[in-house]
Amino acid sequence: MTLGERQGDEKNDSKYCGVETEFNDDMPQLLSVNIHGGFDFVVAPLMDPAYRPSLLLSSNGGSGVLPFAGSDLVLSPSQWSRHVVGKISSWLDLDSEDEMLRRDSEITLKQEIAWASHLSLQACLLPAPKGVTCANYARCVNQILQNLSNMQLWLRIPLEKSDDDDDDDGNRSPNSMGEEHRDSWEMWNSFRTLGEHHSQLSVAFDVLSSLPSVNSLARWFGEPVRAAIINSNSFLTNARGYPCLSKRHQNLVTEIFNNSIQIVISGQQMQNLPTGTSGTNSHNSNNQSEGVEGMQRHPLRSYLDYIAYLYQKMDPLPEQERFELGYRDYLQSPLQPLMDNLEAQTYETFEKDTTKYIQYQRAVAKALLDRVPDENASTITTVLMVVGAGRGPLVRASLQAAEETGRKLRVYAVEKNPNAIVTLHSLLKIEGWEKIVTIVSSDMRCWDAPEKADILVSELLGSFGDNELSPECLDGAQRFLKEDGISIPSSYTSFFQPVTASKLYNDIKSHKDLVHFETAYVVKLHRVARLTSPQPVFTFNHPEDSTKKSNDRYKKLRFEIPTDTGSALVHGFAGYFDSVLYKDVHLGIEPSTATPNMFSWFPIFFPLRTPICVQPGIPLEVHIWRCCGTSKVWYEWGVTSPSSSPIHNCNGRSYWVGL
Numbered sequence: 001m002t003l004g005e006r007q008g009d010e011k012n013d014s015k016y017c018g019v020e021t022e023f024n025d026d027m028p029q030l031l032s033v034n035i036h037g038g039f040d041f042v043v044a045p046l047m048d049p050a051y052r053p054s055l056l057l058s059s060n061g062g063s064g065v066l067p068f069a070g071s072d073l074v075l076s077p078s079q080w081s082r083h084v085v086g087k088i089s090s091w092l093d094l095d096s097e098d099e100m101l102r103r104d105s106e107i108t109l110k111q112e113i114a115w116a117s118h119l120s121l122q123a124c125l126l127p128a129p130k131g132v133t134c135a136n137y138a139r140c141v142n143q144i145l146q147n148l149s150n151m152q153l154w155l156r157i158p159l160e161k162s163d164d165d166d167d168d169d170g171n172r173s174p175n176s177m178g179e180e181h182r183d184s185w186e187m188w189n190s191f192r193t194l195g196e197h198h199s200q201l202s203v204a205f206d207v208l209s210s211l212p213s214v215n216s217l218a219r220w221f222g223e224p225v226r227a228a229i230i231n232s233n234s235f236l237t238n239a240r241g242y243p244c245l246s247k248r249h250q251n252l253v254t255e256i257f258n259n260s261i262q263i264v265i266s267g268q269q270m271q272n273l274p275t276g277t278s279g280t281n282s283h284n285s286n287n288q289s290e291g292v293e294g295m296q297r298h299p300l301r302s303y304l305d306y307i308a309y310l311y312q313k314m315d316p317l318p319e320q321e322r323f324e325l326g327y328r329d330y331l332q333s334p335l336q337p338l339m340d341n342l343e344a345q346t347y348e349t350f351e352k353d354t355t356k357y358i359q360y361q362r363a364v365a366k367a368l369l370d371r372v373p374d375e376n377a378s379t380i381t382t383v384l385m386v387v388g389a390g391r392g393p394l395v396r397a398s399l400q401a402a403e404e405t406g407r408k409l410r411v412y413a414v415e416k417n418p419n420a421i422v423t424l425h426s427l428l429k430i431e432g433w434e435k436i437v438t439i440v441s442s443d444m445r446c447w448d449a450p451e452k453a454d455i456l457v458s459e460l461l462g463s464f465g466d467n468e469l470s471p472e473c474l475d476g477a478q479r480f481l482k483e484d485g486i487s488i489p490s491s492y493t494s495f496f497q498p499v500t501a502s503k504l505y506n507d508i509k510s511h512k513d514l515v516h517f518e519t520a521y522v523v524k525l526h527r528v529a530r531l532t533s534p535q536p537v538f539t540f541n542h543p544e545d546s547t548k549k550s551n552d553r554y555k556k557l558r559f560e561i562p563t564d565t566g567s568a569l570v571h572g573f574a575g576y577f578d579s580v581l582y583k584d585v586h587l588g589i590e591p592s593t594a595t596p597n598m599f600s601w602f603p604i605f606f607p608l609r610t611p612i613c614v615q616p617g618i619p620l621e622v623h624i625w626r627c628c629g630t631s632k633v634w635y636e637w638g639v640t641s642p643s644s645s646p647i648h649n650c651n652g653r654s655y656w657v658g659l
């Protein structure tokens with residue numbers, strides 16, 4: 001039935017809500033009750049829980065195999081695949097000391113998954129590992145994954161982390177699983193590491209009544225979480241007797257929706273609902289909760305209604321987010337606007353970003369006012385050069401700034417892309433700018449300017465600030481900037497931030513080569529966990545005191561991940577930039593200061609060949625170099641704490657930007 005529609009987010013899987021059921025050998029009946037009860041799918045055992053291969057063999061004299069599950073014919077293939085997630089028997093204990101139990105578990109696991117595969121189920125829910133070790137379980141799952149078609153395996157993990165080893169009285173407090181200090185993420189990390197991060201292995205976490213800290217929850221959103229199982233006993237009861245969730249649980253559910261994770265409701269009906277109101281839940285705006293005629297209302301319906309209410313309560317996706325949906329977590333090679341010539345489509349995308357040009361216009365206006373006092377406004381003509389003019393939007397922004405401030409301008413539009421020059425010429429005619437603007441078809445690094453500029457305007461910035469070689473280009477252009485001239489931008493700084501990003505890591509890994517792990521990607525980060533605040537890396541100032549100074553850079557960064565996060569896996573680093581255009585006018589994508597409603601830049605992602613696990617309290621030390629050669633510029637990066645990684649992209653062997 002779906003939880004509702006959210007404008008612009010039609011493809012979001014999280015609008016489908018499931019229900020965990022007990023074993024029922026009448027699968028059609030089970031499905032009918034739950035689908036009519038309002039759920040989109042069931043997470044149901046496929047096999048009688050009493051089944052044990054060893055019992056079967058002994059009772060059977062070791063011969064033949066009895067049917068261990070109902071027939072595949074009881075549902076249509078599409079019913080199986082659309083509405084059933086197989087719940088693998090929860091008694092399985094593949095790391096048990098008891099050899100018979102361990103062998104029974106191995107056999108059953110393989111049989112159940114083979115059966116689920118035969119039914120073309122989309123996913124199976126694997127029971128949570130029972131103890132502290134899970135090596136044999138992980139090994140068996142890994143064996144299965146080697147030959148599995150498209151099915152996903154969801155490993156069940158309770159969302160549990162004790163914050164301290166000791167309680168207030170100094171006693172070590174056992175958790176729900178009877179163990180002392182525990183962070184269930186560690187179990188997941190161990191399991192998936194043993195299985196080499198297989199892309200078909202994901203997480204279904206159990207949301208319990210008490211939640212770990214916000215930071216500890218946040219790291220899960222960089223993990224491949226597919227489902228969140230919320231037990232009815234995690235719900236509270238509102239004043240009218242209906243189930244509801246605590247504020248923290250509500251926030252978590254919103255995050256779950258935003259990350260396309262499906263909710264599964266499990267457990268028994270806990271609330272004694274007020275009599276006479278069984279048809280409608282006070283929360284539900286769509287009144288979806290009407291029972292189907294002649295059928296009893298589903299005992300978990302009021303929980304489903306509440307989840308639907310939370311789904312429908314979310315704000316619609318902003319237009320920009322909707323536009324960018326298709327780019328989420330999609331790795332793109334950064335542009336090389338110096339070495340390559342940009343295409344019309346790329347210019348068009350830039351030109352739609354009005355926010356960027358408004359910021360430039362504000363910066364130019366301020367610079368003009370500083371440069372020319374009011375009393376000289378009608379006599380002094382400011383020489384402004386747009387270097388890297390593209391198809392002219394910065395020329396337009398500069399002319400508008402002149403008009404707005406009443407200053408006179410003479411403009412040079414310098415551009416090395418001959419195709420953009422064609423457009424510039426036609427723009428000049430259309431706009432009647434021929435007397436004010438001179439078009440120069442040249443690389444700014446070798447142009448012999450007829451006069452010097454008061455203001456040099458450029459936008460040669462990449463997602464990581466200097467990665468499209470703005471420093472090298474502007475060093476070349478500085479020759480024709482007056483001694484006291486102004487550069488817009490006047491500086492830019494790159495930023496680095498460690499992230500968990502299992503989807504990106506797996507996408508890079510799928511190429512099975514080194515080159516992809518030593519490349520930086522432009523990517524609209526979505527399913528990532530940002531583990532701590534970004535830190536500044538390299539800053540470039542313009543004009544630079546001495547253009548002889550090298551643009552090589554080296555920076556060592558030390559990140560402290562908040563200790564209440566617990567351990568976390570770092571798959572790489574998100575990169576951003578912030579740029580001071582002029583004085584207080586800035587423009588950037590560093591999250592804490594990002595320019596609102598600007599879409600010209602997605603972040604950049606620097607991957608690690610092997611993800612690094614960072615334990616609480618241990619700093620993460622990263623090194624990054626910007627290296628300049630005669631024909632290219634490149635970055636090298638590596639980690640030295642908590643353990644050392646190789647230096648990535650040595651000599652720019654995999655990824656570089658052409659000069």
Ligand SMILES: C[S@@+](CC[C@H](N)C(=O)[O-])C[C@H]1O[C@@H](n2cnc3c(N)ncnc32)[C@H](O)[C@@H]1O
Pocket residue numbers: 337338341342347350351387388389390391392393394414415416417420442443444445458459460461473
């Ligand atoms: C990121 S685009 C910006 C274009 C335009 N200013 C805008 O905002 O749409 C950078 C432009 O600078 C040009 N460019 C890059 N390096 C250059 C150089 N060394 N000399 C002249 N133009 C250059 C590119 O061809 C491209 O048109």
